[in-house]
Amino acid sequence: xxxxxQTGADAGNGGGVxxxxxxxxxRRILEAAESVFxxxxxxxxxxxxxxxxxxxxxxxxxxxxxxxEELYQQVLTGIIGTWLHTADEITADADPARALSHYxxxxxxxxxxxxxxxxxxxxxxxxxxxxxxTYLGTELRAWVDTKAKVIxxxxxxxxxxxLDPKHLLFMIWASTQTYADFASQISAVLGKEQLSxxxxxxxxxxxxxxxxxxxxxxxxx
Amino acid sequence: xxxxxQTGADAGNGGGVxxxxxxxxxRRILEAAESVFxxxxxxxxxxxxxxxxxxxxxxxxxxxxxxxEELYQQVLTGIIGTWLHTADEITADADPARALSHYxxxxxxxxxxxxxxxxxxxxxxxxxxxxxxTYLGTELRAWVDTKAKVIxxxxxxxxxxxLDPKHLLFMIWASTQTYADFASQISAVLGKEQLSxxxxxxxxxxxxxxxxxxxxxxxxx
DNA sequence: CGGAAATTTGACCAATCGATCAAGATTTTT
DNA sequence: AAAAATCTTGATCGATTGGTCAAATTTCCG
Numbered sequence: 001x002x003x004x005x006q007t008g009a010d011a012g013n014g015g016g017v018x019x020x021x022x023x024x025x026x027r028r029i030l031e032a033a034e035s036v037f038x039x040x041x042x043x044x045x046x047x048x049x050x051x052x053x054x055x056x057x058x059x060x061x062x063x064x065x066x067x068x069e070e071l072y073q074q075v076l077t078g079i080i081g082t083w084l085h086t087a088d089e090i091t092a093d094a095d096p097a098r099a100l101s102h103y104x105x106x107x108x109x110x111x112x113x114x115x116x117x118x119x120x121x122x123x124x125x126x127x128x129x130x131x132x133x134t135y136l137g138t139e140l141r142a143w144v145d146t147k148a149k150v151i152x153x154x155x156x157x158x159x160x161x162x163l164d165p166k167h168l169l170f171m172i173w174a175s176t177q178t179y180a181d182f183a184s185q186i187s188a189v190l191g192k193e194q195l196s197x198x199x200x201x202x203x204x205x206x207x208x209x210x211x212x213x214x215x216x217x218x219x220x221x
Numbered sequence: 222x223x224x225x226x227q228t229g230a231d232a233g234n235g236g237g238v239x240x241x242x243x244x245x246x247x248r249r250i251l252e253a254a255e256s257v258f259x260x261x262x263x264x265x266x267x268x269x270x271x272x273x274x275x276x277x278x279x280x281x282x283x284x285x286x287x288x289x290e291e292l293y294q295q296v297l298t299g300i301i302g303t304w305l306h307t308a309d310e311i312t313a314d315a316d317p318a319r320a321l322s323h324y325x326x327x328x329x330x331x332x333x334x335x336x337x338x339x340x341x342x343x344x345x346x347x348x349x350x351x352x353x354x355t356y357l358g359t360e361l362r363a364w365v366d367t368k369a370k371v372i373x374x375x376x377x378x379x380x381x382x383x384l385d386p387k388h389l390l391f392m393i394w395a396s397t398q399t400y401a402d403f404a405s406q407i408s409a410v411l412g413k414e415q416l417s418x419x420x421x422x423x424x425x426x427x428x429x430x431x432x433x434x435x436x437x438x439x440x441x442x
Numbered sequence: 443c444g445g446a447a448a449t450t451t452g453a454c455c456a457a458t459c460g461a462t463c464a465a466g467a468t469t470t471t472t
Numbered sequence: 473a474a475a476a477a478t479c480t481t482g483a484t485c486g487a488t489t490g491g492t493c494a495a496a497t498t499t500c501c502g
Contacts, residue, residue: 022449039348044264047490057451062491119347125406126340126347127260136409144410163427170407171396171428178395185346186391188357189365206384207392210435243479268460278481283461443502450497459488468479 026064029054030078033071038119042072042131072131076124079117080135086110090147096154097217100172101208107176108204112197115180122181144169161216168215175207247285250275251299254292259340263293263352293352297345300338301356307331311368317375318438321393322429328397329425333418336401343402365390382437389436396428 032053036045047068051058065071086106089099111118129136144166151165179186179200187194195203212219253274257266268289272279286292307327310320332339350357365387372386400407400421408415416424433440 040264041262041344041348042265043261044348046488048488058490059452059492060450063449063451066491068490122403123262123344123347125403126344127262127265128405129409136406137412140406141410141412163431164423166411167424167427168431170399171431174395174399174403175392178391182343182346182395184349185357185361188350189362190387191358191362202385203388206388210384210389210392210432212435213437214431214433214435216434267458269458279460280462280481280483281479284479284481287461289460445502446500448497448499451495453493453495455490455492457489457491460486462485463483465482466480468477470475470477472473472475 022064025054025056029056029061029064029071030074034075034116034120037072037075038116038123041123041127042068045072047071069131075117075120076131079121082110082114082117084143087147090150092150092153096151096160096215097212097220100212100215100217101220104172104176104208104211105204107172108179108200108207111176111180111183112195112200115183118177118180122177159217161214163215168211172211175211179203243285246275246277250277250282250285250292251295255296255337255341258293258296259337259344262344262348263289266293268292290352296338296341297352300342303335303338304331305364308368311371313371313374317372317381317436318433318441321433321436321438322441325393325397325429325432326425328393329400329421329428332397332401332404333416333421336404339398339401343398380438382435384436389432393432396432400424 029050033045033050036050036053040046040049045068047061048058050071051061054061065074087103089102091099124131147169148165151160151168154160155162155165179195183194192199209219250271254266254271257271257274261267261270266289268282269279271292272282275282286295308324310323312320345352368390369386372381372389375381376383376386400416404415413420430440
């Protein structure tokens with residue numbers, strides 16, 4: 001909104017301090033919102049609980065974010081932004097085994113390090129993505145088309161088995177994301193409070209091996 | 222509760238009619254609840270909306286189900302009951318390739334035929350399974366232990382590659398469930414209103430091939 | 443300093459929530 | 473047909489929701 005005009009054309013230090021402070025509290029609010037949205041979903045989340053975790057009065061929260069919807073949108077777009085760069089190594093001239101291995105490992109590590117925003121996104125998708133507008137069908141679709149084209153070029157070059165690239169991507173997404181989104185189920189079934197970094201490493205190794213062999217590739221040593 | 226005592230020690234036709242009628246309306250309410258829970262989650266779901274879809278007054282809904290929690294529990298247990306028998310062919314004396322192939326295919330078909338209850342369950346897990354009590358850590362854990370033991374016996378018999386059976390199961394769960402839970406994302410990315418039965422068949426075939434090759438097995442013709 | 447802008451905050455509001463209740467309607471049993 | 477049990481329903485309750493508002497406080501800058 002017009003709120004940020006304060007520092008827009010402003011030079012010097014004063015505005016800078018304000019800006020830092022504002023960015024700082026907005027980050028605090030967004031982190032609080034992230035966890036509340038992850039635990040309760042959009043409908044179940046309350047601005048009162050978000051404000052409580054951010055340690056500010058509820059009215060103050062509405063000073064920085066007008067509506068709960070606006071807060072949710074920022075959380076979602078933040079998550080998506082974090083995601084789009086995990087497959088950067090999937091390029092036409094890359095070695096398929098190395099690229100896919102790297103992608104799977106990176107996704108598993110992300111599932112371990114940032115499970116909370118992942119759950120917000122998963123929750124949004126499960127309920128039909130009512131707050132994502134046309135994003136899935138436009139930008140994400142284009143992203144997938146690009147990556148699918150790369151994989152098809154690998155197939156055409158005889159580097160890997162012939163298969164549907166998009167459903168391969170879905171399978172990698174599902175398998176890796178499950179360790180973030182369904183962590184409570186996995187840890188309960190395994191009888192562990194939570195998985196150790198070694199557990200995640202072993203998971204990544206086994207998942208890579210299955211996927212790569214499934215694609216007719218040889219897992220890197 | 223004590224409401225069902227009406228037909229308990231009762232013989233004859235009258236009670237039977239009542240019972241049929243009661244079972245019928247309860248089924249109608251449960252189906253309405255299922256869809257509402259799937260769309261909005263437990264917190265977002267309202268008894269008013271459930272009653273509206275069941276075409277009864279809200280007060281009447283509370284006559285059959287005392288609380289929203291009770292309704293949710295019945296939906297959850299119903300889903301789980303449907304699930305437990307999809308892996309019946311995973312037994313020690315079965316052929317691993319056939320058993321796993323059958324399991325994956327059955328799970329994909331279930332994802333196509335009954336995506337709604339699957340989403341209710343997924344939503345519950347994502348939010349930390351607050352309504353599932355100890356089920357995940359006791360009964361489901363025991364179920365997984367049993368199946369893992371079977372797979373380990375396959376490995377010991379040299380029938381398949383050495384890998385962690387539980388994480389293999391998680392991978393199959395994730396890959397198959399994604400076509401129910403994240404159907405909105407998949408159809409949007411593919412640019413289709415919804416996947417055709419042929420699409421599901423192709424998905425099951427490719428997924429089976431990847432998993433089986435990943436396990437060092439030869440996919441059945 | 444002193445006024446203006448930015449920020450903080452408690453109090454408050456209309457809307458909606460899950461659940462209750464009593465009164466009536468219907469069906470079953472005696 | 474009378475009594476009892478079961479079912480239906482509009483009205484309503486206290487609690488909670490997202491959001492508003494004006495007054496107070498703090499920060500900024502000439």
